[in-house]
Amino acid sequence: xxxxxxxxxxxxFLGVAVAELGRQRPVAFAAHAVQVLGAGGGAHExxxxxxxxxxxxxxWQRREAALFAATASVEGLLSRxxxxxxxxxxxxxxxxxxxxxPLLRAALAxxxxxxxxxxxxxxxxxxxxxxxxxxxxxxxxxAEHGLEAALRGVLGCLPHAAATTxxxxxxxxxxxxxxxxxxxxxxxxxxxxxxxxxxxxxxxPDAERRAALISACGRVVACSASHAERFVAPFVAELQRASxxxxxxxxxxxxxxxxxxxxxxxxxxxxxxxxxxxxxLRPLPKPALVAVRTHL
Amino acid sequence: MWPAWCGIAPAAVRAGVEAQVxxxxxxxxxEALRAVRAQFAPLLPQTAAVLTSAFDASPSAPLLELADAxxxxxxxAATAEEAAAFxxxxxxxxxxxxxxxxxxxxxxxxxxxxxxxxxxxxxKLLTPSLATAASMPALLSLAASLLGTCREPEPLDAAMSLxxxxxxxxxxxxxxxxxxxxxxxxxxxxxxxQAALGAAGExxxxxxxxxxxxTLPEPSWPCIADMVAPMLHLEPWARPNGLRAWxxxxxxxxxxxxxxxxxxxxxxxxxxxxAFPDPCTxxxxxxxRAPSASGAGMGLAQP
Numbered sequence: 001x002x003x004x005x006x007x008x009x010x011x012x013f014l015g016v017a018v019a020e021l022g023r024q025r026p027v028a029f030a031a032h033a034v035q036v037l038g039a040g041g042g043a044h045e046x047x048x049x050x051x052x053x054x055x056x057x058x059x060w061q062r063r064e065a066a067l068f069a070a071t072a073s074v075e076g077l078l079s080r081x082x083x084x085x086x087x088x089x090x091x092x093x094x095x096x097x098x099x100x101x102p103l104l105r106a107a108l109a110x111x112x113x114x115x116x117x118x119x120x121x122x123x124x125x126x127x128x129x130x131x132x133x134x135x136x137x138x139x140x141x142x143a144e145h146g147l148e149a150a151l152r153g154v155l156g157c158l159p160h161a162a163a164t165t166x167x168x169x170x171x172x173x174x175x176x177x178x179x180x181x182x183x184x185x186x187x188x189x190x191x192x193x194x195x196x197x198x199x200x201x202x203x204x205p206d207a208e209r210r211a212a213l214i215s216a217c218g219r220v221v222a223c224s225a226s227h228a229e230r231f232v233a234p235f236v237a238e239l240q241r242a243s244x245x246x247x248x249x250x251x252x253x254x255x256x257x258x259x260x261x262x263x264x265x266x267x268x269x270x271x272x273x274x275x276x277x278x279x280x281l282r283p284l285p286k287p288a289l290v291a292v293r294t295h296l
Numbered sequence: 297m298w299p300a301w302c303g304i305a306p307a308a309v310r311a312g313v314e315a316q317v318x319x320x321x322x323x324x325x326x327e328a329l330r331a332v333r334a335q336f337a338p339l340l341p342q343t344a345a346v347l348t349s350a351f352d353a354s355p356s357a358p359l360l361e362l363a364d365a366x367x368x369x370x371x372x373a374a375t376a377e378e379a380a381a382f383x384x385x386x387x388x389x390x391x392x393x394x395x396x397x398x399x400x401x402x403x404x405x406x407x408x409x410x411x412x413x414x415x416x417x418x419x420k421l422l423t424p425s426l427a428t429a430a431s432m433p434a435l436l437s438l439a440a441s442l443l444g445t446c447r448e449p450e451p452l453d454a455a456m457s458l459x460x461x462x463x464x465x466x467x468x469x470x471x472x473x474x475x476x477x478x479x480x481x482x483x484x485x486x487x488x489x490q491a492a493l494g495a496a497g498e499x500x501x502x503x504x505x506x507x508x509x510x511t512l513p514e515p516s517w518p519c520i521a522d523m524v525a526p527m528l529h530l531e532p533w534a535r536p537n538g539l540r541a542w543x544x545x546x547x548x549x550x551x552x553x554x555x556x557x558x559x560x561x562x563x564x565x566x567x568x569x570x571a572f573p574d575p576c577t578x579x580x581x582x583x584x585r586a587p588s589a590s591g592a593g594m595g596l597a598q599p
Contacts, residue, residue: 236297243300246317247307257312264313267304271320274297278327 003118004164007125015072022073026080030099033070037063037106060115060123067107067126074100074133082136100137104130104146108153121162128154128168135172135179142183148190151176155197158213170212173197177216185223194220195230202234207269211276218280228281235274242267298339301325305350314354322358326365336369344381348388355389355396357410363389364417371421376477382425386418390431394438401438405448412439412454419461424477426462427485433492436462440496443503447511456516459493459500460523466490467526467576494532500524501542502549505565509550529574543569 001009022029036058058066081097083089107130111123131138131150138147154176157169173194176184184190198217204210214235221231242263249263301324308317325343329336336343344366351359367382374382393411401408415435418426426432439455446452466489493500504520512520533539547562557565 232297236300239297240300243304243307246311246313247303249307249311249313260311260313261316264308264311264316267308268317268320271304271317271324275320275324275327278324278331281331 007164018069018072022076026076029069029073030103033066034102036066060112060119064122064126071130071133108149121165124157125165125168128157128172132172132175135175139179174216177219181220181223184220214276215280218277222281235277238270239274242270302346305346309353319358322362325362329365329369352392355392357406360410360414364414367417379422379424383429386429387431405451409450409454412458416458416461419465423465427488436492436496440499444506456519456523463526490530497533498542502546505546525575528572540570
């Protein structure tokens, strides 16, 4: 059984049971995870906490299992921490909520050096899944709850070699772009980190993954008045390059249709990237609108 | 981006890879249009030029969908000159598409549906452009011809929608149709649409009756009433050689299976069609109703 199949199997069969137990005892799994991961001494990869190296004790398997259970049960916990729109916070919300910050910090700690490659992949995947699940919590109070560290923590997992970890990281970035777009856009370092990660991931050969990340960045940029130009510029450059290549293709590639079709397929991919970039920009504010317009 | 965008279509046509490139190119233009909205206006002429030249070389549904997006973006505030430009765009696209469809339009259902949908959008968003387009009679005639022959849902739905929208436009007042021009202009446009719908009348009636019995898929049946109702009282349809004669001939030609429909049934259908109340008159009565508390201020009541 591959890593991906194992994760899917576990989520489908064990995840539901853990979630149900979590509804009965909302704090139990999160508290256990904090204990296992030893949140007190953790240092997350995004920086900010004191200390260094991997946090907590126990084998990587115990740590990963604890994170999995905490993530599967976190929905019940969030309902006791976050107030529905227009309602006062639930009783003891602040007390319960204090558990989530150390949990997140522990999940963002670097994996133990002793973990195997598959172990690291699973631990990082568990981190991304937890950040995805905590997106509403992060949106509620970005600075206090650690949005910056969480975003940096998942951005670092985007190029991971294990497909399941990279997919979880992408899902997490997409989720954060939906729940926390304004908060990310209002932080210069965060939006820069996001656009830097995008620059690195543009070489991803998977068009669907690329488009999802581009659209996630577009959603954040649409909330910013000053980053539209930086966001759109690489797509314009790529498009110009691909267009010039196609322009010469008929001459230098001669009658071989396969060669021209290959160039055309590359150009269609670049067009797809540019489309994914523009798609979330529909609610552009005026300054960003003008910036994008000048690039058209 | 746009200079590159404009260069891609001709390059793709030259390289013979337009089928691979044009769909993505059109999607990009549609997103750009939605992102910058009215700010796209300065790019409209060059975009339309690229669209028509690419379409001339290789007519395809994505290019017609791009034309839809341009119309949707700019029809709302179009001046008479811009409406004329859109009419010219419709003529160019129609001429090339009709040439490509040839004598067997049903062999390219996607292209056929895209053309009829584009014309339908003209009827709904910018009636003057459809009414003044030289291609309008041919488009209505094409739509009518599909009713009794086409089994593909997309072109069929587009054809019925176009005929219904053209009929509504042929019966509406300038105010109802959102004309910025005079009532005289609106009357001229109505007359042109009515003449074209009159010419297509026999095919519409025959297609609707034969289609209901033989070819039209069941979900399309209710649409037939929406489409035909505004046409029933058009002046060319009310003539002695109009609706009654067309319906009589179509009903008489219906094949009988096990004695059904019998003569009495055919006669009842004919009477029903010819005595059907005019929905447009009824609608106008509603429009003229005295202002009510809920209707006041919503532009519904006319003195």
